[in-house]
Amino acid sequence: MGIDAGFVGATLTDWAVEQPDSVALHCQQRSIRWADLHRQVEHLAACLFRECGDHRAIALDLADPLRLVVAFLAVGRSGNRALVLDTAWPDAQRDEIERQTMPDLVLNTALFDQWLAATGQAGLAVPKPTADQPFYVGFTSGSTGMPKGYRRSHASWLASFDVSRALFALQPGDCVMAPGSLATSLHLYGVIQALHAGIGVVLVPQFRPRSVLQAIEEQGVTALYGTPTQIKLLLHSAERYAIAPAHTVRHLIISGAKWPDDTRQALRQPFPNAELTEFYGTSEMSFIALHNEQSRAPVGSVGRAVPGVEVRIGASASTPLATGERGRIWVRSALVFDGYECGGGDEIARDGDWLTVGDHGYLDKEGFLYLVGREKRMIVSSGLNLYPEEVEAWLVQHPAVTQAALLGVPDELRGYRIVAVIQTDETNVLTDSLRQHCRHRFPASQLPKDWYFLEHWPLTNSGKTDFVALERWLRVVQAGIGPDKAIPS
Template identity: 75%
Template sequence: MRDDTAATADERFVGATLARWAVEQPTVVALQCQAQCLCWSDLHRQVEQLAGRLHTELGVNRAIALDVSDPLLLILAFLAVSRSGNRALVLDTGWPDAQRAEIDRQTRPVRVLDNTQLMLLLENSEQKPVPTPEPTPDQAFYVGFTSGSTGIPKGYRRSHASWLASFELSNRLFDLQPGDRVMAPGSLATSLHLYGVIQALQAGIGVVLVPRFRPRTVLQALGEQGVTALYGTPTQIKLLLQTAQRDALPALPELRHLIISGAKWPDDTRQALRQPFPNAGLTEFYGTSEMSFIALHNDETRAPEGSVGRPVPGVEVRIGPSAQTPLTTGERGRIWVRSALVFDGYECGGGDEIAREGDWLTVGDHGYLDEQGYLYLVGREKRMIVSSGLNLYPEEVEAWLLQHPEVTQAALLGLPDALRGHKIAAVVQADDAKASAESLRQHCRQRFPISQIPKAWYFLEQWPMTQSGKTDFVALERWLTVVQAGTGPDKAIPS
C-alpha cells in the first residue's frame, strides 16, 4: 500500500487531494454513473469552479442544502461546498413533505441546490476558477441526517479534521489499493455510503455510482465495471446474495472487499457469500454517524459470535452509567467513546440519550466488553422496552429471530398494556408461508426466558425500509396501529 503521509501533509481539508490526482492521473475515470463519467482533471476543475462561485456569492461558514437526486451531481456539489468553506446539508430526497419542511425550519439553509440549479451553475461557471481560500481543519463541512427510522432525523455536524482522521484509519484498516474501484450502492444521504465514496476519492481511487439500489442492476454494474470494493448494509448484501442465488448469476471474482456496517452480519451466512463473491474478504465495523468507527473485525481477526470486534486503533471504549463510573467486565451499560473521530454537535435535533462527559461521548447504545476486550452490543436506549418491570433490548431477540431459517426480517415493538406497561409484539417477514408463531416461539425459547419472548406475532409481506437500507420502525408502528384498530389487512397470530 502506498504511503501518502508526506504528500498529504498540507492537504488539510476533505477533497484537498483532488488537485494532486488531477496532475498524477488526469485522464483516469474518477466518477462513473451509468453513461456519465468524470476524469480526475475534469472533477477537480468543476469542483474548483463551483466552489469559487459559491464562495463569491455566499462567503464562508454558511449552510447550503443539497436536494440532489443525481448521485454524480451530488458528489460534485458536496466536494464544492466543502472546498468553498461552507457546510453541505445532504438532504434525503425521499423525505415526506412535512418532514422536509421541519428540517428546513430547523436548519434554515442560506441556499438550497437541486439538480437543475446545479446544472445551471456548472454551465455558467467561469472558465478559470476563482481563487478560493482553503478551509481550515476545524471548520464544519458536512451535515448529515439520521435515517429517521424512529422519528424526525437529527442533523449531525462534522469537521474536516474528524473525517480526515477517519480517512487515515480507513487506509490502515481496509487495505484499498491504487487501481481499486469502489461502489457504495445506497442513498448518498446516509453517512456509510457517502463516506465510502469520498474516502475513495480522497485516496485517488475511482468510484462507480448507481442511481438507486436495485439488486440486479447493482450486481450487473459490479461485474461490468470491475468493482473491487463494496460498501453496504447487511440488508443490502443479503438482497444481493438472494438475487444472485435466485437468478443463478455468474460469480464476481474481481470483488475483493465487502465492507459492511449498520447491523451485525449473521455468522452462519458467511460461507454463502463465497458463491457470488468467491474472492471477497468480509470486514464488519460498528460505528455511528456521530462517532465514526468504534470497533471492527474481519476474516483474519474474527470476533467471537455476537461480538462487533475490538475497538479500532485510537478509539477508547468504556461501559457504564457515566464515563467516570465504568462497570466491570461483562456488565451491561451505556457505551462511551473517546477519539478524534467524533462529531462537532447537532445542527438540529438531538435527544436525551446523547451525552458528553469531557472528551467522552455516548449516543445511547448499550453493550458490554468481555475479558479479551471484545465489544458486544445489546441494543439502543431509545428502543428499550420496559415490560413487567424488566428492561428488554429488542435487537437481541431480533438478531436471534433472523437466525431462524424461514425469517428474512424481524422487529420487536412495545404495545401499551394495562397489566405489563408494555406487551412485546413481534413483526416478522418470512420466506415460507408455513412459518408459524409457535415455531418462532420455540426458537426464542432456546435462548431467552419467557419474559423476553413476544406475546403477539404479526406477519408482514412488504417490509418497510428507510433510504439507508434499515428497518423503518416509524412505518412499522403506524402499520401495527392500523392493524390493532381493525382498519387494515394483516396476518396476526395472538398469543
C-alpha cells in the same frame, strides 16, 4: 502525495495531475475523469464562495449522485458546510428539516447546471478551509423518528480516512462502489474516502440488486460498501437470476447491523474472493469497533475497538462498569462529530472527552464489544428492561425468518406488551417454532406475546428497518382494518 492534507478533497489537485484521464466517477453511461472532477469542484467552489462567502450552510437538493458528489466536494472546498438532503423525504419532513436548519442557500439541479456552465470564476481566489471547520451535515435515517442533523469537521473525516486506509487496504487501482443513497453517511463516506485516496468510484442512481450486480461485473468493482440488508438482497438476486460470481470483488465492507454469523459462508457464492470486514459505528462517532477474517470476533460480538478509539461501559464514562456488565457505550476518539445542526435527544451525552449516543452493550475480558440495544428502543415490560435488538438478532437466525422486529404495545397490566413482527419466505411458518427458537436463548419474560406477519418490510433509504412505519402498520392491524395476519399467544 499529500494524503493527509488539511481538508477533505484537498488531494484532488494531486490526482488531477497524476492520473488526469483516468475515470474518477462513473454512473451508468456517464463518467467524470480526474482532471475534469478537479476543475468542476474548483469552479463550483468559486461560484459558492462568490455567492455566499464561507462558514455558511449550503443545502444540497440533488437526486443525481454525480452532481451530488461534485457539489459536496465543492461546498467543502469553499469553506462551507453541506447539508445533504434526502430527496425521498416526504414534503412535510423536508419542510421541517429546512425550518430547523435554515440553510443560507439551497443548491438544486437547475442552479448546479447554471453555475457549472457559467464563466468568469477563474480569477476568484478561494481560501482553503481549515481542518477544524465543519463541512458536512448529514441526517440520521429517521428509523425511530424525525432525522437528526449531525455536523462533522474536515478533521474528523480525515482521521476516519486514516483508519480506512490502515484497515481496508484500499489503494489507487481499486474500484469502489457504495450502492445506496448518498444521503446516508455510510455510502457518502465510502465514495468520498475513495476519491480522497485517488480511487475510482462507481455510482448507481438507485439500489436495484440486479442492476448493482451487473454494474459490479461491468466496471470491475473491487470494494463494496453496504448494509447487511443490501448485501442479503444482492445474495438473493444473484441466486434468483443465476448471476455469475463477481470474482473482482476483494472487499465487502458492511455496517449498519450485525451480519448473521451462520450465513457468512453464503457470501462465497456471489463473492468468492471477497474478504468480509464488519464495523460498528454511528453517524456521530464514525468507526468504533471492527472485525474481519484475520481478527474474527466471538459469536455475537461486533469486534474490538479500532486503533485510536477507546470504549468504556457505564452510566457515565467516569464510573465504568466491570467486565461483562451492561450499560451505556462511551467512546473517546478523534473521529467524533462536532454536534447537532438540528435535533438530538436525551440519549446523547458527553462526559468530558467521552461521548455516548445511547447504545448499550458490554465488554468481555478480551476487549470484544457486544451490543444489546439502543436506549431509545428499550421496552420496560412487567418492570424488566428488554433490549429488542437482542431478540431480533436471534430471530433472524431462524431459517424461516428474513426480517424481525420487536415492539412494545401499551398494556395496563405489564406497562408494555411485547409483540413481534416477522417477515418470512415460508407460507406456513408456525409460531410454536419461533417461540421454541427464542426459548433456547431468552427467559419467558423476554418472549413476544403476540406474533404478526408482514409481507412487505418497510425500510428507510439507508436500508434499515423503518420502525415508525412498522408501528403505524401495527396500529392499523390491531384496529382490525389491516390485511395482514396476527397470531396471539
